[in-house]
Amino acid sequence: MREEPPFATFRHLPPDKQERVLTAALAEFADQGYHQASLNRMVARAGIAKGSLYQYFPNKEGIFAYIFQYALKVVRRTLTTVKEETLEENFFVRLEKSLLAGVRFLREHPRIFSLYLKIQFDRNVPFREAFLAAVRGHATEYFASLVRRAQGRGELRPGVPEAAVLFLLDAMFDRFLQAVAVPALDVTLGLHQATDAAIHQHIRELISLLKEGLMA
Amino acid sequence: MREEPPFATFRHLPPDKQERVLTAALAEFADQGYHQASLNRMVARAGIAKGSLYQYFPNKEGIFAYIFQYALKVVRRTLTTVKEETLEENFFVRLEKSLLAGVRFLREHPRIFSLYLKIQFDRNVPFREAFLAAVRGHATEYFASLVRRAQGRGELRPGVPEAAVLFLLDAMFDRFLQAVAVPALDVTLGLHQATDAAIHQHIRELISLLKEGLMA
DNA sequence: TTCACGCATGACCACTCGGTCATATCAGAT
DNA sequence: ATCTGATATGACCGAGTGGTCATGCGTGAA
Incomplete structure:
Protein backbone atom coordinates (compact mmCIF):
# COMPACT_ATOMS: atom_id res chain seq x y z
CA MET A 1 0.00 0.00 0.00
CA ARG A 2 1.23 3.42 -0.98
CA GLU A 3 0.57 6.71 0.72
CA GLU A 4 -1.33 9.21 -1.36
CA PRO A 5 0.27 12.53 -0.47
CA PRO A 6 1.44 14.74 -3.29
CA PHE A 7 4.09 13.32 -5.59
CA ALA A 8 4.20 10.00 -3.71
CA THR A 9 4.95 7.97 -6.83
CA PHE A 10 7.61 10.40 -7.93
CA ARG A 11 9.38 10.29 -4.59
CA HIS A 12 9.54 6.49 -4.72
CA LEU A 13 11.57 6.63 -7.91
CA PRO A 14 15.30 5.91 -7.93
CA PRO A 15 17.03 9.14 -6.90
CA ASP A 16 18.95 9.52 -10.15
CA LYS A 17 15.73 9.36 -12.13
CA GLN A 18 14.08 11.85 -9.82
CA GLU A 19 16.97 14.17 -10.37
CA ARG A 20 16.90 13.77 -14.15
CA VAL A 21 13.23 14.70 -14.20
CA LEU A 22 13.61 17.58 -11.77
CA THR A 23 16.56 18.98 -13.67
CA ALA A 24 14.80 18.68 -17.00
CA ALA A 25 11.66 20.33 -15.66
CA LEU A 26 13.51 23.17 -13.98
CA ALA A 27 15.57 23.74 -17.11
CA GLU A 28 12.54 23.81 -19.35
CA PHE A 29 10.56 26.17 -17.12
CA ALA A 30 13.57 28.41 -16.57
CA ASP A 31 14.43 28.58 -20.25
CA GLN A 32 10.93 29.03 -21.58
CA GLY A 33 8.75 30.32 -18.78
CA TYR A 34 5.62 28.53 -17.69
CA HIS A 35 3.47 28.79 -20.78
CA GLN A 36 6.12 28.29 -23.42
CA ALA A 37 7.51 25.34 -21.53
CA SER A 38 6.74 22.20 -23.51
CA LEU A 39 6.10 18.90 -21.80
CA ASN A 40 7.22 17.13 -24.95
CA ARG A 41 10.62 18.77 -24.74
CA MET A 42 10.67 18.12 -21.02
CA VAL A 43 10.24 14.38 -21.33
CA ALA A 44 12.77 14.32 -24.15
CA ARG A 45 15.30 16.11 -21.93
CA ALA A 46 14.59 13.76 -19.06
CA GLY A 47 14.66 10.67 -21.22
CA ILE A 48 11.27 9.38 -20.10
CA ALA A 49 7.94 8.81 -21.80
CA LYS A 50 5.21 11.38 -21.65
CA GLY A 51 2.88 9.00 -19.91
CA SER A 52 5.40 8.57 -17.11
CA LEU A 53 5.33 12.26 -16.38
CA TYR A 54 1.61 11.94 -15.77
CA GLN A 55 2.17 9.17 -13.30
CA TYR A 56 4.41 11.39 -11.22
CA PHE A 57 2.42 14.59 -11.49
CA PRO A 58 -1.24 15.38 -12.06
CA ASN A 59 -0.61 17.94 -14.80
CA LYS A 60 1.62 20.81 -15.93
CA GLU A 61 0.65 22.91 -12.93
CA GLY A 62 1.56 20.05 -10.65
CA ILE A 63 5.04 19.77 -12.12
CA PHE A 64 5.43 23.49 -11.74
CA ALA A 65 4.29 23.36 -8.13
CA TYR A 66 6.95 20.79 -7.38
CA ILE A 67 9.71 22.85 -9.00
CA PHE A 68 8.40 25.87 -7.20
CA GLN A 69 8.61 24.20 -3.79
CA TYR A 70 12.10 22.99 -4.55
CA ALA A 71 13.23 26.46 -5.60
CA LEU A 72 11.77 28.07 -2.49
CA LYS A 73 13.58 25.59 -0.30
CA VAL A 74 16.91 26.48 -1.89
CA VAL A 75 16.24 30.21 -1.54
CA ARG A 76 15.29 29.92 2.11
CA ARG A 77 18.33 27.80 2.91
CA THR A 78 20.66 30.30 1.26
CA LEU A 79 19.17 33.33 2.98
CA THR A 80 19.28 31.89 6.47
CA THR A 81 22.86 30.73 5.96
CA VAL A 82 24.06 34.17 4.90
CA LYS A 83 22.13 35.87 7.66
CA GLU A 84 23.76 33.73 10.32
CA GLU A 85 27.24 33.89 8.85
CA THR A 86 27.37 37.68 8.92
CA LEU A 87 25.39 38.27 12.10
CA GLU A 88 28.14 40.02 14.00
CA GLU A 89 29.49 42.22 11.24
CA ASN A 90 28.91 45.89 10.60
CA PHE A 91 25.77 46.76 8.63
CA PHE A 92 27.54 47.89 5.47
CA VAL A 93 29.88 44.94 5.52
CA ARG A 94 26.85 42.72 5.82
CA LEU A 95 25.30 44.40 2.81
CA GLU A 96 28.47 43.82 0.84
CA LYS A 97 28.66 40.17 1.80
CA SER A 98 24.97 39.71 1.12
CA LEU A 99 25.30 41.05 -2.39
CA LEU A 100 28.30 38.83 -3.00
CA ALA A 101 26.27 35.91 -1.73
CA GLY A 102 23.55 36.90 -4.17
CA VAL A 103 25.99 36.76 -7.05
CA ARG A 104 27.19 33.38 -5.85
CA PHE A 105 23.61 32.12 -5.65
CA LEU A 106 22.95 33.33 -9.15
CA ARG A 107 25.94 31.39 -10.42
CA GLU A 108 25.14 28.23 -8.51
CA HIS A 109 21.44 28.27 -9.32
CA PRO A 110 21.05 30.16 -12.57
CA ARG A 111 17.89 28.25 -13.44
CA ILE A 112 16.17 29.22 -10.24
CA PHE A 113 17.04 32.85 -10.72
CA SER A 114 15.92 32.77 -14.32
CA LEU A 115 12.63 31.21 -13.28
CA TYR A 116 12.12 33.92 -10.71
CA LEU A 117 12.76 36.61 -13.31
CA LYS A 118 10.46 35.03 -15.87
CA ILE A 119 7.61 34.82 -13.40
CA GLN A 120 7.84 38.40 -12.24
CA PHE A 121 5.93 39.95 -15.12
CA ASP A 122 4.01 37.06 -16.51
CA ARG A 123 0.49 37.15 -15.24
CA ASN A 124 -1.44 33.87 -15.44
CA VAL A 125 1.45 31.80 -14.12
CA PRO A 126 0.09 29.40 -11.52
CA PHE A 127 1.13 30.22 -7.97
CA ARG A 128 2.79 33.39 -9.21
CA GLU A 129 1.43 35.53 -6.42
CA ALA A 130 2.38 32.98 -3.80
CA PHE A 131 5.85 32.42 -5.23
CA LEU A 132 6.66 36.11 -5.57
CA ALA A 133 5.19 36.93 -2.19
CA ALA A 134 7.32 34.21 -0.63
CA VAL A 135 10.56 35.25 -2.31
CA ARG A 136 10.03 38.96 -1.84
CA GLY A 137 8.83 38.42 1.67
CA HIS A 138 11.93 36.49 2.59
CA ALA A 139 14.17 39.08 0.98
CA THR A 140 12.43 41.99 2.69
CA GLU A 141 12.41 40.26 6.00
CA TYR A 142 16.11 39.58 5.57
CA PHE A 143 16.86 43.24 4.90
CA ALA A 144 14.56 44.31 7.70
CA SER A 145 16.47 42.21 10.19
CA LEU A 146 19.76 43.74 9.02
CA VAL A 147 18.36 47.25 9.24
CA ARG A 148 16.88 46.79 12.69
CA ARG A 149 20.10 45.37 14.02
CA ALA A 150 22.01 48.26 12.45
CA GLN A 151 19.66 50.75 14.07
CA GLY A 152 20.13 49.07 17.41
CA ARG A 153 23.88 49.40 17.05
CA GLY A 154 23.70 52.99 15.90
CA GLU A 155 25.17 52.20 12.50
CA LEU A 156 22.42 54.04 10.69
CA ARG A 157 21.74 57.75 10.53
CA PRO A 158 18.91 58.29 13.01
CA GLY A 159 15.52 59.13 11.60
CA VAL A 160 15.90 57.44 8.23
CA PRO A 161 12.53 56.04 7.15
CA GLN A 193 31.58 39.97 -18.55
CA ALA A 194 33.25 41.31 -15.44
CA THR A 195 35.73 39.35 -13.36
CA ASP A 196 34.88 38.56 -9.75
CA ALA A 197 37.31 41.24 -8.63
CA ALA A 198 35.61 43.85 -10.81
CA ILE A 199 32.20 42.81 -9.53
CA HIS A 200 33.42 43.06 -5.96
CA GLN A 201 34.75 46.54 -6.68
CA HIS A 202 31.41 47.64 -8.11
CA ILE A 203 29.65 46.30 -5.08
CA ARG A 204 31.92 48.29 -2.78
CA GLU A 205 31.31 51.45 -4.79
CA LEU A 206 27.56 51.00 -4.64
CA ILE A 207 27.47 50.31 -0.92
CA SER A 208 29.68 53.28 -0.27
CA LEU A 209 27.38 55.43 -2.37
CA LEU A 210 24.41 54.27 -0.33
CA LYS A 211 26.35 54.95 2.82
CA GLU A 212 27.57 58.43 2.12
CA GLY A 213 24.94 59.76 -0.25
CA LEU A 214 25.20 61.85 -3.38
CA MET A 215 24.98 65.34 -1.97
CA ALA A 216 27.77 67.85 -2.37
CA MET B 1 0.50 52.71 -57.82
CA ARG B 2 1.43 52.16 -54.21
CA GLU B 3 4.78 52.60 -52.55
CA GLU B 4 6.21 49.45 -51.09
CA PRO B 5 7.81 50.60 -47.83
CA PRO B 6 6.90 48.77 -44.65
CA PHE B 7 3.28 48.86 -43.60
CA ALA B 8 2.26 50.93 -46.65
CA THR B 9 -1.17 49.33 -46.93
CA PHE B 10 -1.79 49.73 -43.23
CA ARG B 11 -0.92 53.41 -43.28
CA HIS B 12 -3.40 54.01 -46.09
CA LEU B 13 -6.24 52.78 -43.94
CA PRO B 14 -8.76 55.19 -42.42
CA PRO B 15 -7.18 56.53 -39.23
CA ASP B 16 -9.84 55.15 -36.93
CA LYS B 17 -9.29 51.67 -38.30
CA GLN B 18 -5.55 52.03 -37.94
CA GLU B 19 -6.06 53.01 -34.36
CA ARG B 20 -8.41 50.13 -33.64
CA VAL B 21 -5.84 47.67 -34.95
CA LEU B 22 -2.92 49.31 -33.20
CA THR B 23 -4.80 49.44 -29.91
CA ALA B 24 -5.89 45.83 -30.17
CA ALA B 25 -2.39 44.66 -31.03
CA LEU B 26 -0.74 46.65 -28.27
CA ALA B 27 -3.31 45.41 -25.77
CA GLU B 28 -2.86 41.80 -26.79
CA PHE B 29 0.94 41.93 -26.70
CA ALA B 30 0.94 43.86 -23.42
CA ASP B 31 -1.53 41.50 -21.76
CA GLN B 32 -0.06 38.25 -22.99
CA GLY B 33 3.52 38.88 -24.00
CA TYR B 34 4.79 38.08 -27.46
CA HIS B 35 4.41 34.34 -27.61
CA GLN B 36 1.14 34.00 -25.76
CA ALA B 37 -0.37 36.78 -27.80
CA SER B 38 -2.99 35.27 -30.09
CA LEU B 39 -3.67 36.73 -33.51
CA ASN B 40 -7.16 35.28 -33.37
CA ARG B 41 -7.91 37.29 -30.24
CA MET B 42 -6.21 40.28 -31.79
CA VAL B 43 -8.43 40.38 -34.85
CA ALA B 44 -11.47 39.77 -32.66
CA ARG B 45 -10.53 42.75 -30.49
CA ALA B 46 -9.91 44.91 -33.54
CA GLY B 47 -13.07 43.78 -35.29
CA ILE B 48 -11.35 42.77 -38.51
CA ALA B 49 -10.82 39.50 -40.34
CA LYS B 50 -7.67 37.53 -39.90
CA GLY B 51 -6.82 37.81 -43.57
CA SER B 52 -6.89 41.57 -43.29
CA LEU B 53 -4.17 41.52 -40.65
CA TYR B 54 -1.95 39.74 -43.14
CA GLN B 55 -2.57 42.42 -45.70
CA TYR B 56 -1.27 45.06 -43.34
CA PHE B 57 1.63 43.10 -41.88
CA PRO B 58 3.82 40.29 -43.15
CA ASN B 59 3.47 38.14 -40.02
CA LYS B 60 3.32 38.21 -36.23
CA GLU B 61 6.83 39.58 -35.98
CA GLY B 62 5.89 42.36 -38.36
CA ILE B 63 2.95 43.40 -36.20
CA PHE B 64 5.21 43.36 -33.21
CA ALA B 65 7.81 45.45 -34.98
CA TYR B 66 5.20 48.08 -35.69
CA ILE B 67 4.00 48.19 -32.09
CA PHE B 68 7.59 48.31 -30.99
CA GLN B 69 8.38 51.34 -33.14
CA TYR B 70 5.28 53.07 -31.91
CA ALA B 71 6.16 52.43 -28.27
CA LEU B 72 9.70 53.67 -28.72
CA LYS B 73 8.42 56.87 -30.29
CA VAL B 74 6.22 57.55 -27.26
CA VAL B 75 9.06 56.84 -24.84
CA ARG B 76 11.46 59.12 -26.65
CA ARG B 77 8.94 61.94 -26.83
CA THR B 78 8.23 61.71 -23.10
CA LEU B 79 11.88 61.63 -22.08
CA THR B 80 12.91 64.64 -24.14
CA THR B 81 9.93 66.61 -22.88
CA VAL B 82 10.77 65.99 -19.23
CA LYS B 83 14.44 66.69 -19.80
CA GLU B 84 13.71 70.06 -21.32
CA GLU B 85 11.07 71.04 -18.81
CA THR B 86 13.35 70.59 -15.82
CA LEU B 87 16.60 71.72 -17.38
CA GLU B 88 17.23 74.62 -15.04
CA GLU B 89 16.27 72.96 -11.77
CA ASN B 90 18.49 71.53 -9.07
CA PHE B 91 19.63 67.95 -9.58
CA PHE B 92 17.57 66.41 -6.81
CA VAL B 93 14.50 68.35 -7.80
CA ARG B 94 14.99 67.07 -11.32
CA LEU B 95 15.16 63.53 -10.00
CA GLU B 96 11.95 64.03 -8.10
CA LYS B 97 10.15 65.48 -11.09
CA SER B 98 11.52 62.75 -13.32
CA LEU B 99 10.18 60.03 -11.09
CA LEU B 100 6.81 61.76 -10.94
CA ALA B 101 6.87 61.95 -14.72
CA GLY B 102 7.61 58.23 -14.77
CA VAL B 103 4.54 57.52 -12.68
CA ARG B 104 2.51 59.74 -14.98
CA PHE B 105 3.81 57.87 -18.02
CA LEU B 106 2.94 54.57 -16.44
CA ARG B 107 -0.61 55.74 -15.91
CA GLU B 108 -1.02 57.24 -19.36
CA HIS B 109 0.60 54.33 -21.18
CA PRO B 110 0.13 51.26 -19.01
CA ARG B 111 0.21 48.96 -22.02
CA ILE B 112 3.57 50.22 -23.15
CA PHE B 113 5.02 49.81 -19.69
CA SER B 114 3.56 46.37 -19.35
CA LEU B 115 5.03 45.38 -22.71
CA TYR B 116 8.41 46.63 -21.62
CA LEU B 117 8.24 44.59 -18.43
CA LYS B 118 7.12 41.45 -20.22
CA ILE B 119 9.94 41.64 -22.69
CA GLN B 120 12.66 42.12 -20.11
CA PHE B 121 13.05 38.51 -19.14
CA ASP B 122 11.56 36.68 -22.06
CA ARG B 123 14.31 35.48 -24.34
CA ASN B 124 13.25 34.64 -27.89
CA VAL B 125 11.12 37.74 -28.27
CA PRO B 126 11.90 39.28 -31.65
CA PHE B 127 13.82 42.55 -31.44
CA ARG B 128 14.10 42.11 -27.70
CA GLU B 129 17.76 43.09 -27.60
CA ALA B 130 17.15 46.10 -29.82
CA PHE B 131 14.10 47.22 -27.89
CA LEU B 132 15.68 46.87 -24.48
CA ALA B 133 18.91 48.46 -25.64
CA ALA B 134 16.95 51.40 -27.01
CA VAL B 135 14.83 51.95 -23.90
CA ARG B 136 17.65 51.39 -21.43
CA GLY B 137 19.97 53.46 -23.58
CA HIS B 138 17.58 56.38 -23.59
CA ALA B 139 17.03 56.13 -19.86
CA THR B 140 20.73 55.89 -19.07
CA GLU B 141 21.55 58.73 -21.39
CA TYR B 142 18.85 60.77 -19.70
CA PHE B 143 20.29 60.15 -16.26
CA ALA B 144 23.80 60.72 -17.54
CA SER B 145 22.86 64.16 -18.81
CA LEU B 146 21.31 65.00 -15.43
CA VAL B 147 24.37 63.79 -13.57
CA ARG B 148 26.85 65.61 -15.76
CA ARG B 149 24.94 68.86 -15.44
CA ALA B 150 24.78 68.36 -11.67
CA GLN B 151 28.52 67.77 -11.53
CA GLY B 152 29.10 70.92 -13.56
CA ARG B 153 27.04 72.89 -11.08
CA GLY B 154 28.69 71.32 -8.07
CA GLU B 155 25.48 69.73 -6.86
CA LEU B 156 27.12 66.33 -6.43
CA ARG B 157 29.68 65.23 -3.92
CA PRO B 158 32.98 65.31 -5.80
CA GLY B 159 34.57 62.01 -6.66
CA VAL B 160 31.40 59.91 -6.78
CA PRO B 161 31.81 57.23 -9.44
CA GLN B 193 -3.04 51.55 -3.72
CA ALA B 194 -1.42 54.79 -2.64
CA THR B 195 -2.80 58.21 -3.37
CA ASP B 196 -0.80 60.62 -5.48
CA ALA B 197 0.15 62.54 -2.37
CA ALA B 198 1.46 59.42 -0.67
CA ILE B 199 3.43 58.48 -3.77
CA HIS B 200 4.91 61.95 -3.91
CA GLN B 201 5.90 61.67 -0.28
CA HIS B 202 7.62 58.33 -0.87
CA ILE B 203 9.48 59.81 -3.80
CA ARG B 204 10.73 62.67 -1.65
CA GLU B 205 11.90 60.25 1.04
CA LEU B 206 13.76 58.11 -1.44
CA ILE B 207 15.48 61.05 -3.12
CA SER B 208 16.45 62.46 0.24
CA LEU B 209 17.86 59.08 1.20
CA LEU B 210 19.93 59.00 -1.95
CA LYS B 211 21.05 62.53 -1.24
CA GLU B 212 22.12 62.19 2.33
CA GLY B 213 23.07 58.56 2.59
CA LEU B 214 22.45 55.96 5.25
CA MET B 215 25.50 56.36 7.42
CA ALA B 216 25.26 57.37 11.04
C1' DT C 1 -20.75 48.58 -68.77
C1' DT C 2 -16.64 46.59 -68.19
C1' DC C 3 -12.40 46.01 -66.35
C1' DA C 4 -8.73 46.14 -62.94
C1' DC C 5 -7.02 46.36 -58.63
C1' DG C 6 -6.86 47.14 -53.65
C1' DC C 7 -8.85 45.33 -49.93
C1' DA C 8 -11.99 42.05 -46.90
C1' DT C 9 -13.13 37.64 -45.58
C1' DG C 10 -13.21 33.19 -43.11
C1' DA C 11 -12.66 28.35 -44.20
C1' DC C 12 -8.79 25.80 -44.20
C1' DC C 13 -3.81 23.86 -43.44
C1' DA C 14 0.03 21.82 -40.95
C1' DC C 15 1.73 21.84 -36.59
C1' DT C 16 2.18 21.86 -31.59
C1' DC C 17 0.15 21.81 -27.38
C1' DG C 18 -1.47 19.48 -22.76
C1' DG C 19 -3.52 15.46 -21.60
C1' DT C 20 -5.40 10.33 -22.00
C1' DC C 21 -5.43 5.48 -22.17
C1' DA C 22 -4.96 0.75 -23.71
C1' DT C 23 -1.30 -2.05 -23.47
C1' DA C 24 3.26 -3.82 -22.11
C1' DT C 25 6.73 -4.67 -18.62
C1' DC C 26 8.51 -5.97 -14.36
C1' DA C 27 9.11 -7.30 -9.38
C1' DG C 28 7.54 -9.65 -5.54
C1' DA C 29 4.22 -12.67 -3.31
C1' DT C 30 1.93 -17.05 -3.44
C1' DA D 1 4.44 -21.04 -12.71
C1' DT D 2 1.05 -17.71 -11.82
C1' DC D 3 -1.06 -13.81 -10.23
C1' DT D 4 -1.11 -8.86 -8.87
C1' DG D 5 -0.37 -4.17 -8.58
C1' DA D 6 2.76 -0.51 -9.64
C1' DT D 7 5.06 1.62 -13.30
C1' DA D 8 6.43 2.54 -18.43
C1' DT D 9 5.09 3.68 -22.91
C1' DG D 10 3.79 6.22 -27.15
C1' DA D 11 -0.10 6.48 -30.35
C1' DC D 12 -3.78 9.22 -30.08
C1' DC D 13 -7.28 13.17 -29.01
C1' DG D 14 -9.39 17.83 -29.18
C1' DA D 15 -8.07 22.43 -29.12
C1' DG D 16 -5.54 26.29 -30.41
C1' DT D 17 -1.73 28.26 -33.01
C1' DG D 18 0.40 31.19 -37.02
C1' DG D 19 -0.32 31.51 -41.62
C1' DT D 20 -2.66 30.88 -46.56
C1' DC D 21 -5.71 31.52 -50.26
C1' DA D 22 -9.75 31.32 -53.29
C1' DT D 23 -13.46 34.17 -53.47
C1' DG D 24 -16.12 38.43 -53.20
C1' DC D 25 -16.74 43.29 -52.84
C1' DG D 26 -16.32 48.14 -54.09
C1' DT D 27 -14.54 52.03 -56.55
C1' DG D 28 -12.40 54.69 -60.12
C1' DA D 29 -10.65 54.47 -65.08
C1' DA D 30 -11.66 53.37 -69.81
Missing part, protein backbone atom coordinates in the same frame (compact mmCIF):
# COMPACT_ATOMS: atom_id res chain seq x y z
CA GLU A 162 12.83 52.28 7.38
CA ALA A 163 10.42 51.49 4.56
CA ALA A 164 12.36 53.69 2.16
CA VAL A 165 15.64 52.06 3.15
CA LEU A 166 14.20 48.61 2.58
CA PHE A 167 12.89 49.65 -0.78
CA LEU A 168 16.22 51.08 -1.85
CA LEU A 169 18.17 48.03 -0.76
CA ASP A 170 15.73 45.72 -2.44
CA ALA A 171 15.84 47.71 -5.67
CA MET A 172 19.61 47.86 -5.73
CA PHE A 173 20.11 44.19 -4.96
CA ASP A 174 17.56 42.95 -7.43
CA ARG A 175 18.80 45.15 -10.20
CA PHE A 176 22.39 44.26 -9.54
CA LEU A 177 21.69 40.56 -9.85
CA GLN A 178 19.56 41.16 -12.91
CA ALA A 179 22.40 43.06 -14.53
CA VAL A 180 24.79 40.22 -13.84
CA ALA A 181 22.35 37.70 -15.27
CA VAL A 182 20.76 39.61 -18.16
CA PRO A 183 23.17 41.35 -20.54
CA ALA A 184 20.43 43.53 -22.00
CA LEU A 185 19.87 45.18 -18.62
CA ASP A 186 23.54 45.68 -17.97
CA VAL A 187 23.89 49.07 -19.57
CA THR A 188 25.69 51.12 -16.94
CA LEU A 189 28.19 48.76 -15.32
CA GLY A 190 29.85 46.06 -17.40
CA LEU A 191 28.83 43.31 -15.03
CA HIS A 192 28.03 40.55 -17.41
CA GLU B 162 29.46 58.19 -12.26
CA ALA B 163 28.72 54.63 -13.41
CA ALA B 164 27.64 53.62 -9.92
CA VAL B 165 25.39 56.66 -9.62
CA LEU B 166 23.76 55.89 -12.94
CA PHE B 167 23.22 52.31 -11.88
CA LEU B 168 21.66 53.31 -8.60
CA LEU B 169 19.32 55.82 -10.18
CA ASP B 170 18.31 53.38 -12.86
CA ALA B 171 17.66 50.65 -10.32
CA MET B 172 15.62 52.89 -8.06
CA PHE B 173 13.53 54.35 -10.83
CA ASP B 174 12.80 51.07 -12.53
CA ARG B 175 11.90 49.35 -9.31
CA PHE B 176 9.73 52.21 -8.17
CA LEU B 177 7.67 52.13 -11.34
CA GLN B 178 7.49 48.35 -11.19
CA ALA B 179 6.17 48.54 -7.66
CA VAL B 180 3.50 50.99 -8.72
CA ALA B 181 2.51 48.78 -11.63
CA VAL B 182 2.92 45.27 -10.20
CA PRO B 183 1.33 44.63 -6.79
CA ALA B 184 3.37 41.48 -6.22
CA LEU B 185 6.60 43.51 -6.26
CA ASP B 186 5.23 46.19 -3.98
CA VAL B 187 6.21 44.64 -0.70
CA THR B 188 7.94 47.44 1.13
CA LEU B 189 6.03 50.61 0.25
CA GLY B 190 2.30 50.44 -0.31
CA LEU B 191 2.52 52.07 -3.70
CA HIS B 192 -0.08 50.19 -5.61
